[in-house]
Amino acid sequence: MRFRIGCVIAALALAVAVAAVALAQADDGAPPVDGATPADTSVAARAMDQPSVAPTLFLTLVNPVEQDVEVPLETAQLAIQGVTLPAAVVSIDGALVDTDDQGNFVGVTALDEGANEIEVVVSDDQGNQVNTSIFVTRGE
Amino acid sequence: MRHMGLSFGGRVRAVFIGGGFAVLLATASLAAPVLAADQPATTAQAPGKIGPDTHQIHGVVKGTPASGATSFTVTTERYGDVNVTFAGATLRGRGHAQGHARSFDVAKASDLKDGDRVVVRGHTSADGSSFIARRVHVLPAKRAGAHTTHLVGTISAVASASNGTTLTLSPTNGTASQTVTVTSDTRIRPEDKTVADLKVGTKVTVISKNGIATGVAVMPS
Numbered sequence: 001m002r003f004r005i006g007c008v009i010a011a012l013a014l015a016v017a018v019a020a021v022a023l024a025q026a027d028d029g030a031p032p033v034d035g036a037t038p039a040d041t042s043v044a045a046r047a048m049d050q051p052s053v054a055p056t057l058f059l060t061l062v063n064p065v066e067q068d069v070e071v072p073l074e075t076a077q078l079a080i081q082g083v084t085l086p087a088a089v090v091s092i093d094g095a096l097v098d099t100d101d102q103g104n105f106v107g108v109t110a111l112d113e114g115a116n117e118i119e120v121v122v123s124d125d126q127g128n129q130v131n132t133s134i135f136v137t138r139g140e
Numbered sequence: 141m142r143h144m145g146l147s148f149g150g151r152v153r154a155v156f157i158g159g160g161f162a163v164l165l166a167t168a169s170l171a172a173p174v175l176a177a178d179q180p181a182t183t184a185q186a187p188g189k190i191g192p193d194t195h196q197i198h199g200v201v202k203g204t205p206a207s208g209a210t211s212f213t214v215t216t217e218r219y220g221d222v223n224v225t226f227a228g229a230t231l232r233g234r235g236h237a238q239g240h241a242r243s244f245d246v247a248k249a250s251d252l253k254d255g256d257r258v259v260v261r262g263h264t265s266a267d268g269s270s271f272i273a274r275r276v277h278v279l280p281a282k283r284a285g286a287h288t289t290h291l292v293g294t295i296s297a298v299a300s301a302s303n304g305t306t307l308t309l310s311p312t313n314g315t316a317s318q319t320v321t322v323t324s325d326t327r328i329r330p331e332d333k334t335v336a337d338l339k340v341g342t343k344v345t346v347i348s349k350n351g352i353a354t355g356v357a358v359m360p361s
Binding site for chain 1: 195196197198218242243244245257259261277279287288289290292311312313327329343345347348349350354355356357359360
């Protein structure tokens with residue numbers, strides 16, 4: 001009888017340990033389900049945890065996702081969609097692009113036949129910049 | 141089942157010791173994946189490998205291919221150094237468009253030189269050791285001022301010019317003042333702002349490409 005009670009206590013201790021670890025995992029934060037906007041969620045989390053620290057400037061391209069893109073010859077323009085800080089200034093291929101209050105932006109750029117390098121630059125009011133390039137081949 | 145003649149106290153101790161080990165084991169097995177996930181992913185920092193889904197790479201030609209060469213090396217950000225096999229291609233007639241330099245194709249590997257920025261179309265070889273090029277495009281060389289710049293600063297002077305309005309900016313980063321010319325082609329944002337709003341003391345971000353101000357974003361005061 002006492003042995004059984006001891007076993008029950010051990011099982012309870014094991015259950016408590018399992019629950020504690022599960023809670024610790026939940027606190028760590030599950031990976032974002034929507035893989036398209038990981039930077040968006042991480043910046044929001046940081047901003048809430050540390051309200052006195054300015055959120056870090058970031059640039060996430062939503063479309064196209066890849067840096068290397070091929071389009072048919074008939075495609076003379078490419079729409080580029082992304083996310084950054086809401087107050088950031090965005091340019092696509094040197095042209096100023098509007099952002100909404102969530103930091104989403106869309107810009108359309110003309111494509112030459114052959115290889116095109118399209119530079120996307122975002123900046124904040126402190127002069128920080130983040131940029132990336134998309135390499136689009138038109139007509140192969 | 142016998143209990144090896146342990147006393148009651150001994151059994152209780154045995155149960156707690158056994159339970160303690162069980163708890164430790166369970167904690168370690170469950171916590172290990174969590175701790176492992178927190179470690180830096182060393183594999184993610186290493187360059188990726190070209191594969192069956194790789195149909196285009198971009199990078200810089202490493203070394204000038206010799207005359208008659210059928211391969212060359214491209215240094216890429218994503219894949220590191222990639223060996224490219226190129227048997228040659230028929231050129232298409234392309235010049236310059238819209239007044240700016242554009243890419244051009246090369247017919248053979250020896251047309252390339254060290255430092256050329258290229259976009260290569262093709263596929264990965266069966267053994268994954270090289271990229272077999274179908275076409276090689278050379279991008280225009282990056283000249284100083286050719287790429288886009290964002291200049292954040294406060295307007296310290298405004299003057300009329302023959303082709304628009306000249307702004308003198310004191311950059312936020314403390315560097316020397318710079319002058320930019322805003323023309324009728326320069327886009328000013330937000331939508332309700334005009335060149336008349338570009339006054340001394342206004343904080344702006346000026347976007348320039350090839351030395352021309354293409355846009356001015358008026359920052360909130």
